[in-house]
Every structure is written in C-alpha cells, then in structure tokens.
Amino acid sequence: MESAERRPRLNGRGFRSVYLITYSKANVEIIASRESFAVVVLDSFQNADPTSKTRVAQWVCSQERHQNGEIRYHMAVKLDQNRRWLTVRNYADKSMA
Secondary structure: OOOOOOOOOOOOOOOOEEEEEEEOOOOOOOOOOHHHHHHHHHHHHHHOOOOOOOOEEEEEEEEEEOOOOOEEEEEEEEEOOOOOHHHHHHHHHHHHO
C-alpha cells in the first residue's frame, strides 16, 4: 500500500473509475478476513499489469456473514484513471488459487 504522500489527491473530476467488488461464498481457508481480501485486491490492481500507471486512491472493504454461515466480502476501490477489470480479476484469481 502506498503512503499518504504518494497517493493521488482527491479532486472530484480527476477520478474516473470506481469498482464495486463482491466475493461470494468466500473460502475462509484462503481468505480468512476482510484485511486479507483487501490485500489480494490491492496487490492485483498494483501488479496485474506492470505497465499500468493507474493508482488506487481510496478503498473500503467489509465482511458479511449470511444466516447459512457463508462469508461474503464487499470492496469499493476508487482509481485515479480508467482500468480494465478483467486483467485485475484474473490476477486475483491466480493469487487465491
């Protein structure tokens, strides 16, 4: 994760993409907490495409437990420019395999 000095400044119109991510029926043996899910997602945005200059400006992550006991994670990620999701998702899938 980047320090506050290196993160893009939030100035409204400069931000192009917000991703809302849901990971249903989470395997808690692989992703045991919302913190570990956030690490995987943030790592994927940073490393899936080494040529991309896109940076994560803000993020938030939550964990939800359903009545049947299943765990679901929700995450919102705000980027400083547009980015293709498929590359990031495929990288995250490999990280969690």
